[in-house]
Amino acid sequence: VVVQGFEQAAKSKSEAWKLHKAMLKEFLRDFTSESSLGLALHSVLHKPFREHIRSYLRLLAQLQEQLQEGPERAVVATVVQEFGKLESFIRQVLDEAGLTKELWKSLGSKFTDVLCVPERRLLEDSRNLPIASSTARSERLLLFDDVLVLIQGNSFQSFDLKLVWVDENCGEKSAPGLYSLRITTPEGTFVLSTKDPQMKAVWRWKLEQAVRQALNGKRDFPLWGRGGEGSEAPSRRFFTYVFRREGRLRGATYEGEWLWGKPHGKGTLKWRDGRNHVGDFQEGLEHGFGICLVPRRSEDRYDCYKCHWYQGKMKGYGICEYGNDLVYKGYFKDNVRQGFGILENFSAEHPFKYTGQWENDKKNGYGVWEDKERGERYIGMWLDDHRHGEGIVVTQSGLCYQRTFHGDKMVGSGILLLEDGSVYEGNFTEDLTFVGKGKLSLANGVVLEGTFSERGGRGRLGALGGLST
Template sequence: MANSNSSALSRRSACRHKRNSNPVKPLRRTMDVSGLKGVCQVAVRSLLSTEETFLSALARINDIVLQPLLRTDQDDQKGKEHMKSLLLLSDRYHAVWDRTEENYKTLKRKYSTSEYSLTLHDIYIILKKDLFLDVYTQYFTCFTNYVVIQGFDRAAKQMSGYWKTNKKMVKQLLAPSVSEPTTAITLHTVLHETIRNQIQQYALILTRLNENAEEIDEKNLVSDALNLYVKLQNFIGQSLDEASLTKILWGSLGSKLVSSLCVPERRLQEDSKYVPVSISTGKFERVLLFDDLLILLQGTDFRSFDLKLVWVDPAPTENSTAASHSLRIITPEEEFLLSSKEPHHKAIWQWKLNQVIRQRLDGKRDFPLWGKSEEGLDPCASRFSTYTFRSECRFKNAVYEGDFSWGKPHGKGTLKWPDGHNYVGDFKEGLEDGFGICLIPHSSEDGYDCYKCHWREGKMQGYGICEYSNETVYKGYFKDNLRHGFGIQESPISSKHPFKYTGHWDRDKKMGYGIWDDIESGQRYIGMWQNDQRHGAGVVVMQSGACYQGTFLMDKITGMGILISEDESVFEGKFTEQLKLDGKGKLTFSDRFTLEGNFISKAGKDLQTRGVLNANSKEQDYDVTRKPQLGLTEFPVEKRWQGIYDPFFEFISSGCREETEESFLGIHVQSSKELRKSQEYLFCQRDSEEISGKIEDVLEALYEYQDLKSLQCYLQKALNSSQHPFAKLLKSLSTVFQATYAGIGANRHLLHMAQEEVKYHAWKTWEFYRNITHVATKQKGQLPDTEEDTEGSEKENSYTLILPVILPRFHPELFMLYMLYHEKEDALYWQGIVHLGLFSDTKLLEFLEVQKNLWPLKDLRLTTNQRHSLVRERCFLSATECLQKIITTVDPREKLGILLKTHEEIETTVSRVMEKEYKLPMDDLLPLLVYVVSRARIQRLGAEIHLIRDLMDPKNEGGIYDFMLTAIESCYEHIQKEEIRLYHFP
C-alpha cells in the first residue's frame, strides 16, 4: 500500500517537476521604483521575486530528496508506520507548493497587465493569511511528527548508498554556512529550512509594507497579517524544539517504554530530569509531562494519567515546610504530591501543568504553543470526560462518562459495568447523589431490576420507583439502598399469586401499619406487620363482606378474635386459620339472639356447639350489635400513616431547601429541574389560572395570601397542580385511603376508621400548612404569629380551611361506607318517601297535620272538595328545590348552609301566606320540613345527614346549623316510621 501511494506521488511530482524543471523566467521588464504610485507595487514585486526563488527550491527538494524518500521499501511494521508519516508529510509539502504556485500565478498575471492599479487586496499573503497559516501549520505538524519517530535517521540508514552518490547535489540545497552534517541532519534541514525561510521573507515584506502604510485601515490590515506570520514563526520554532526534545527522550528510554508511549503526535513538555521534583508515592522517581499525558516513571515501570482528568492544587493540606513547595495532583483514583526544593521549580511545573491541561481540554494547542501568559487561563475544575475505574472499589471496571470536578464524578453522568449494571443520573463528589436510574441485571439472565430513585452519598435515599424483573413494582421511600418508610408494592395480575401492599417498610421488610390485598383469594388485610409477616392487631376483610379482627403472631391467627358474617352475625372467640370458631366462644345472631358455649369446627362438617341460647339480648342496643366498628383502638389514627407525613415535615424542618425537595416529595417533582423548567416555559401563552409548584413560589404565595377566601382559592388551585407540595401530600393520602376502603375494603364496619382518617388528614394538612407558612414568614425576615396570637382565627381551623378542599378526594370511598352503614335505614326511609309520594299536596299537608292557615293555597289549583290539588309538587317549591342542592356539594359547611337556606325558604313562603313576617315554632316547622323532604326525594338521605354530622365544624354544635341538622334528622326518622310506610288511604 505504501509503495502504491509512493508511486502515485512520484508520478504527480514528476509531472510538476517537468513544468518547473527550468528556472522561473525573470520578470518582463525592470521597474523603476520611483515610478510606482505607492509602496504596494514595491511589495508585490518583492513578493513575486521571492516566490520565484521559493518555487524553484521546492521543485529541486522534491526531486532530489522527497521523491527518493518515498521510493524507500518499508516492509516491516515499524517501517510502515514511518511510511505513513512520510506520506502525510509529502501530502502537506505539496499542499504548500500548490498554494504558493496558485497564488503566485494569479498575482503575476495581475501585475503583468495592471501594475499601477494593484492594491493591498491583491496581496494574497494578507487577504489569504488564514489559508497560508493553515497549510504551514499542517506541514510543520507532519514534519515534527516524522522527526519524533526518528524518521530521518531511519531513512538515512536505509538509503545510505543513494545519499553517498548524490551527496554533492543534496549539499547544494543547504546554506553555504552549514558545515559537513550527517545525512539525517541534512534531510531534516532541507525539508524545513527553506519553508521556514520563506515565512521569514513574508514577514520582512509585510514589515516594510507596514512601515510605509499611511491609512489607518490599511495599516491595521497589514499589521494583523504581520502579527500572524510572526506567531507562525514562533510556532515553527517551538514545534521544532519540542520535537527535538521528544526525540531525544525516546532515544534515552528503553524499547519497551518507547513502544508503549511513543506516538508521532505526542510531545514532551517537561521532564523532572531538568526541572527536579520528587513524587510523594515513593515508588516512582521521574515525572514526564506530555501534551496529553502525565507519566510517573521508574525503570521500565510507568503509570500514565490522561491530562483531561488531572487537577493541580497548588495548596496541599499538609502543614509542613515541604508542602509549601508542593503541588497536589488529583486524578479520579489517585492523589500524590509533586515536591520541589526550589520555589521557582514549583512555579514552572504549576504553570506548565495548568497550561497543558487547559490545552488538552480545549482539544487544541495554543498558537503559538507557549504564547499565552495572561492570568485566568488555568483549566476549569468542571469537565466532561470518560474514565474506566481500575482500583478495588465499588466502581471497579465501570466506565464513567460524564461530568468531573477535582477528580470526582460530579454532575450528570453514566456508569456502566461489564456485567450490564448501569447507572445514569446525578453525582456529587464521586458518589451517586440526586436523581438517578439504575439497572441491575440478574445472574440468571432473567432481566433487570430498574431503580428510578433519589440518591444520597452513593445510596438510594428518598422517594423512588423500582421495577423488578418479575414485573413487580415498588413505589415509595428508600434509605441506605433499602425500602424504608412508606411504600406501595404491587405484582402484575398475571403473576402466580398477585398482590398489592400499601404501607410501611423498615430495612426492606414490611413493618408497622400496612394494607395487603390478596387478589387471588379476594381478601384484604389491614393491620400491623413485622419482618414481612402479619404480626399484631389486624383486620381481614373478605370479598363476601365478612370481616375478622384479631391478633396475628408470625402470620398466624392467635388468641381471641371477632368475626362478623355477611348477615351481620357476630362470632367471638378463638378461630382456626380458616376463620372458624374452635373452642369457647359466643355467637350473636343478626336478630340479636346469642349463643354461648364450646364450638367445634371439623373439616367437611358444619359448625357444632354445645351452649346456652339467650333471647334476652334482644333488648340490647340494636346499632351496637348489628354494626360494630373495627380497628378504632387497635390502630390509633395518629400512627397509621406517619410514614407519609414524615418526609413532608422533614422537608419543612430543613427550611424547605430546594435541593431536598425532590427526594422528600417524590419523583414527580423532578424528575429533573431542567425538564421542569422547559415544561413551564415551553409555551408562550399559559393558563392564567396555573400556579407554580416551585418551592420559592409556594412560599411567596403562602406569605401573600392571608385572608381565608384568597388562601382557600389558592389551595384549591394548588391541589390541581402536580408539582405543588400540597397536591403531592394529598395524592399520597388519597392513594392509601383508596387502598384501604375501596373495593373489598368498602365495608360498613370500617366507617369510623375512615371517618377518623379524613378528619386527621385535615388536621395534619392544616399543621403542614401552618409550618410551611412559618418558613415563608421567616424568609421574609418576620417573626411568625404564635398560636396564641391567632387562636380562634377562622383561617386556622382545619374544618373551615382544609376539610372543604381535601374532602372531594376522599368523598367517593367515604360516602360509599356511609351508604353501606345506613343501608337498612335508608331503605326504610325510601319506602316512606315512595308512599308519601302517592299523596297529593293538600292531602299530604293534611296527613302531616300542617295547620291550614299555613297552606300556600295560591300555589295550588284545588278541586271542588278543596282536598286534592291538581298539580303536584308546586307547594313550597322553592324550599324543595333548595334542599335538593344538598347533593351537589361534598362540603359539610355548604350542606349546612343549604339546610339553613331551606328553612328560610319555608319561612318566606309561610310569611307570604300570613302576609307578615312569621317565625315558625318547632311544632309547625317539623311537619312542613317533612313535607319538603318528602317532595325533594333525596336518595340516601341518612348517609348525607350522618356525614354532615360527623364532619361538620365542632364550632357549629349547639348553633343554628346544629338545630337545622337535628330537625332534618327528626324528619328522616319520622319518615321511616311504620305508620307512615304502612299507612292506607281512607
C-alpha cells in the same frame, strides 16, 4: 523529526545519492563526506521550517522602514508582530519535536513500546526542571501534550490530561523548604514538590496550559496567550473514563460531567456486571434523581430503580420495577424500603398488593394486604413481613373477622362477622371453625354461648352451653 523521517530518507536513499554526487553536492552545500550524509540531508530539509517565516519578517521590516508614520505603517507593524508570534510558535514546536525524539532514544523499549506515539510531544521533563512526586518510588516525571507520566523503576503510571486537575493549595502543610502542587485524577491525588518557588510556578503554568490545550484539542497561539499568561483549565469537564483501581468503581465506565477528579453533574455509570446508573452525581457518588438497572442473577431480566439518591444511596420517594413482575412505589432510605410504600405483584400466578409502612426493607407497622387470587384482604399491623398484632380480615365470601396475630398465626379470641349478619365472639381456627369458649349472636336475636367443638363441621355447641332468646 520525532519519528526520524529525515534520517530514514537519508538511509534508504543513500545508494542512490552516491551515484549522483555532483547533484548531491549542489543540493547539500554543507555536505563534506559520505559519513555525514544523514546529518546534511536532515539539515537541508529541516532548515526551511525555521527560515521561511524569517524571510517574511525581513521583507515586512523593510516595508515598515519605507513607510511614513500613519495607518499603513501601523498595519504593517501589527503584521510584523503577528509573524513574530508565528516564528516563536514554530520554533517552540520544532524544539519540542527534537526533545521528544531524544527522549525516545534514551528510554528503554519497555516504555517506548507503550508511550511512543508519532503525534505525542514532550513538554517538560523533571530531569530538566526538577520536581518530585509523593508517589512511592517515583523517579521521573514526564509531561506530554496529552498525558502526565510518572516513572517508577521499571514501571510507570500515565494520566490523561483531560482528567488532571492542578491545585497549588495542597490542603496539607508542606515540608519545610518545599513548594508543592496537588495533582488530582479519577484514581486519587498525589503531590508534586520542588525546592524553588519559581520552579513550582513554571510547572504549574505548564501543567495548566497542557491540560487546557488537551481539553481544547489544539495548541495555544500565541504560545503565551494574549496577556502573557495562560488561563487555568476549567474545573468542570465532560469525559469518558474506565476506573482501574480497587474499589466499588473498579472496571466501571463513567461518561459525563466531572469536577476535581470525581463524577459531578449529569452522567452514566456502567459496571461490567451489567449494572447501569443514569442520573445526577455529586463528588463521585449518586446524588439526586437517577435511574439504576440491576441485572437479576438467575434470570435474563433487570430490576429498574427510579429514585432519588443521597450520597450514593437511595433516599426519598422512588419507583422500583423488579424483574419478577413486582412493582414498588414508595419511600427508600439507605437503599432499602423505608416509610410508606405500595408493593404490587402483577403476575398471573400470585397477584397481590400491599399498602402500608416499611422498615428496613420489610413490612412493619400498619398496612393493608390484598390477595387478589383469593379475594382476601388483611387490614392491620405487621412485623418483619408477618401479620403481627391486631388485624381485620375480609374474605371474598363476605366474612369479616378481627383477630390478634403473632408471626402470621392467630392467637387468642376474636370477633367473626358471618354472611347472614351473625356475630361470633371467641376462639376459632384458621378455617373459621368455632372452638373453645365463645358466644354466637344470630341475626334473629338468638344467642348461643358456651364451649364449641370441631365435631360435625363448623363448631357445634357442646354440653356446657346455653341458649337465650
